[in-house]
Amino acid sequence: METVVFAVLNGVIYGLLLFMLSSGLTLIFSMMGVLNFAHASFYMLGAYFAYTLMEGSNFWIALFIAPVLVGLAGMVVERYGLRKVHARGHVAELLFTFGLAYLIDEVVKIFWGRTAVNYKVPELLDFPLFTLYGAQYPAYRIFILLVAILMLVALWYLLRRTRAGLIIQAALTHPHMVGHLGHNVPMIFMMVFGAGCALAGLAGVIGGNYFITDPAMAVQMGPIVFVVVVVGGLGSLEGAFIAAMIIGLLQTSAVSINASLADIFGFLGLAGTSEVGGITIASMAPMLPFLLLVVVLMVRPTGLMGDREV
Amino acid sequence: MRSTRTAVLAAAVSAIAVTAAHADTIKMAFIDPLSGAMASSGEPALQSFMLAAEHINANGGVNGDDIEIVGYDNKVSPKESLVQLQKAIDSGARYIIQGNGSSVASAIIEAVNKHNARNPGEEVIFFNYAAVTPAFTNEACSFWHFRFDAHTDMKMNAITDWVAKRDDIKKVYIIGQDYVHGEAVAAAAVSQLKEKRPDIEIVGNELHPLAKVKDFTPYVQKIISSGADAVITGNWGQDMTLLVKAAADAGQKIPYLTFYGGSNGAVAALGEGAVDTLYQVSEGVTNLEASDEQYAMIEEYKERFPQYDYYYDRAFTTLQMFDAAAEKAGSVEPIAVANAMEGLEVDAAYGPATMRAEDHQLQQNLFVTTVAKDVKYGVDNTDLGWRLVDGGKISAEAASTPTTCQMERPE
Numbered sequence: 138m139e140t141v142v143f144a145v146l147n148g149v150i151y152g153l154l155l156f157m158l159s160s161g162l163t164l165i166f167s168m169m170g171v172l173n174f175a176h177a178s179f180y181m182l183g184a185y186f187a188y189t190l191m192e193g194s195n196f197w198i199a200l201f202i203a204p205v206l207v208g209l210a211g212m213v214v215e216r217y218g219l220r221k222v223h224a225r226g227h228v229a230e231l232l233f234t235f236g237l238a239y240l241i242d243e244v245v246k247i248f249w250g251r252t253a254v255n256y257k258v259p260e261l262l263d264f265p266l267f268t269l270y271g272a273q274y275p276a277y278r279i280f281i282l283l284v285a286i287l288m289l290v291a292l293w294y295l296l297r298r299t300r301a302g303l304i305i306q307a308a309l310t311h312p313h314m315v316g317h318l319g320h321n322v323p324m325i326f327m328m329v330f331g332a333g334c335a336l337a338g339l340a341g342v343i344g345g346n347y348f349i350t351d352p353a354m355a356v357q358m359g360p361i362v363f364v365v366v367v368v369g370g371l372g373s374l375e376g377a378f379i380a381a382m383i384i385g386l387l388q389t390s391a392v393s394i395n396a397s398l399a400d401i402f403g404f405l406g407l408a409g410t411s412e413v414g415g416i417t418i419a420s421m422a423p424m425l426p427f428l429l430l431v432v433v434l435m436v437r438p439t440g441l442m443g444d445r446e447v
Numbered sequence: 448m449r450s451t452r453t454a455v456l457a458a459a460v461s462a463i464a465v466t467a468a469h470a471d472t473i474k475m476a477f478i479d480p481l482s483g484a485m486a487s488s489g490e491p492a493l494q495s496f497m498l499a500a501e502h503i504n505a506n507g508g509v510n511g512d513d514i515e516i517v518g519y520d521n522k523v524s525p526k527e528s529l530v531q532l533q534k535a536i537d538s539g540a541r542y543i544i545q546g547n548g549s550s551v552a553s554a555i556i557e558a559v560n561k562h563n564a565r566n567p568g569e570e571v572i573f574f575n576y577a578a579v580t581p582a583f584t585n586e587a588c589s590f591w592h593f594r595f596d597a598h599t600d601m602k603m604n605a606i607t608d609w610v611a612k613r614d615d616i617k618k619v620y621i622i623g624q625d626y627v628h629g630e631a632v633a634a635a636a637v638s639q640l641k642e643k644r645p646d647i648e649i650v651g652n653e654l655h656p657l658a659k660v661k662d663f664t665p666y667v668q669k670i671i672s673s674g675a676d677a678v679i680t681g682n683w684g685q686d687m688t689l690l691v692k693a694a695a696d697a698g699q700k701i702p703y704l705t706f707y708g709g710s711n712g713a714v715a716a717l718g719e720g721a722v723d724t725l726y727q728v729s730e731g732v733t734n735l736e737a738s739d740e741q742y743a744m745i746e747e748y749k750e751r752f753p754q755y756d757y758y759y760d761r762a763f764t765t766l767q768m769f770d771a772a773a774e775k776a777g778s779v780e781p782i783a784v785a786n787a788m789e790g791l792e793v794d795a796a797y798g799p800a801t802m803r804a805e806d807h808q809l810q811q812n813l814f815v816t817t818v819a820k821d822v823k824y825g826v827d828n829t830d831l832g833w834r835l836v837d838g839g840k841i842s843a844e845a846a847s848t849p850t851t852c853q854m855e856r857p858e
Contacts, residue, residue: 347662351484
């Protein structure tokens with residue numbers, strides 16, 4: 138029982154963090170039609186900006202300023218980089234974001250060094266909130282949960298209940314029509330790109346001290362984020378949400394399962410002493426998201442909620 | 448702060464380069480992670496070797512020649528290490544230094560064996576300062592490999608001796624990194640506990656991916672629900688720090704018996720919770736009795752590299768031994784040095800150190816230490832530091848284990 142409770146709690150938090158990261162990517166994807174390889178790099182920038190801002194001020198200021206800075210950086214990239222490359226087609230765009238990811242990686246290494254920085258949880262939240270089955274639960278994790286839910290509600294409200302959201306949604310699918318109606322479509326694209334990056338930055342701010350802030354964080358997070366977007370269905374926020382939750386729960390709960398493949402497939406004659414039979418579910422945890430990706434693409438190429446083929 | 452550290456490093460490199468101008472240089476290639484998740488293990492080691500080399504050079508060098516340490520980043524990948532090894536050999540390095548990751552060390556030993564067989568007269572020697580898989584000085588031993596750290600079975604002996612004395616420990620959980628080192632640690636723990644305390648139940652024996660886990664909370668919760676009284680782990684680098692960080696977050700207060708609890712950041716992550724819960728077995732810690740020169744060295748290290756602490760004592764022993772061997776041989780040629788090093792004894796900072804001729808495994812004192820307040824030197828910029836536990840000193844003779852090595856020596 139306690140295993141289930143902890144797995145669900147940790148899985149939901151991890152899933153929400155993943156969603157925060159991939160929601161921006163999904164929006165940008167629906168807009169540009171191209172995966173932004175540099176997206177996880179903006180996540181990393183968020184964590185590093187917050188770390189630096191925290192040295193000069195405090196966490197709460199960093200929590201608001203860092204995502205804004207990341208968003209501004211994203212807008213600059215869209216306005217002066219992507220928009221110029223856009224004319225040359227998707228391959229050029231893809232290569233551009235690919236190069237950008239490496240560029241940000243190197244810049245981070247030059248400014249903040251090659252090793253992890255000591256980006257700490259703020260003291261105000263650094264206490265055990267409650268004790269569950271003999272294990273304390275840190276308050277900061279619940280804080281992440283709250284921030285993520287707040288962001289989720291705000292995003293939903295913005296896109297579904299406001300006029301701005303209406304125009305954004307229209308611009309995503311019918312940019313020319315929206316342009317003919319007198320809206321500044323390039324401007325909308327820039328704002329959406331900036332907002333998407335800011336969301337990734339926010340995930341970096343609250344995730345950087347929950348996990349670890351080092352130059353490898355973008356490379357390690359990048360593939361998982363793509364899995365979320367593709368499994369959820371390209372361009373579908375609802376799909377991304379479901380996929381993020383599935384992956385979050387899958388990865389954290391798999392770690393707590395001690396059973397080996399032999400225990401599960403023993404009825405097929407797989408012995409626990411054999412090479413394959415000895416593999417435990419726990420040791421397969423890092424592989425599961427990618428397994429899910431492959432299976433979903435085979436069974437449902439549009440992803441869970443998407444309407445386009447990959 | 449970052450940039451000052453880089454500047455200090457750069458200054459150290461250029462200082463060596465400048466002094467090197469008027470004497471012959473002995474190039475030594477340091478191949479270890481200098482970026483990414485495990486750089487917090489590689490970087491301080493490189494700094495330790497550089498500082499040790501600087502001191503030797505300032506005292507007249509090795510037979511008049513200067514040591515130059517050049518860092519090569521291998522990202523803890525055996526494949527990348529072989530590329531870097533070739534680069535190092537091509538640039539004239541005849542001495543290779545590596546330690547982080549037995550998977551890497553194993554690849555280097557094999558590559559060095561091959562290189563030396565194919566290029567007589569251009570042999571290279573491998574100084575292993577931290578890869579502790581027992582096989583390297585047992586069935587897979589090589590004349591070209593010297594190990595300056597106690598291997599897994601030796602360290603585990605110290606840990607299991609400590610556990611054997613603690614009657615309150617009834618259940619032990621073993622967690623490690625999923626590669627040859629983690630497997631060796633688990634195997635040693637299981638077999639030694641069975642022998643010394645058959646009543647102890649091993650309630651978990653788990654391997655997790657190397658340098659990939661960002662959040663150890665699920666693992667720690669598993670440990671808690673298993674009802675373990677103590678945890679044994681061979682984790683190092685980020686895997687060590689994040690494991691104890693998750694344990695601290697969960698409020699877990701059981702002893703963590705580690706090889707590398709001294710990894711940068713582990714004590715800081717635990718804070719005062721580390722007192723009497725975090726244990727490590729190592730060849731020395733800064734708060735042991737030592738000479739004034741040793742204290743001066745510890746302080747110089749901290750001043751030069753404020754982000755880290757003096758931790759890799761064996762780096763200093765390695766170069767001390769190299770210096771002594773070269774002097775004894777009257778040469779810096781690898782084969783002459785290797786022959787001179789066999790059976791050589793030096794006075795290291797924390798006791799005598801002897802390079803056993805049969806298997807090239809350094810025999811030195813081991814110390815079981817735990818975290819305490821009110822110590823001479825704190826770590827991780829806290830006032831907490833490592834203190835010897837009662838009866839925690841294991842003499843070189845007691846720490847020694849027999850070897851099965853059948854060494855093939857060059858003609």
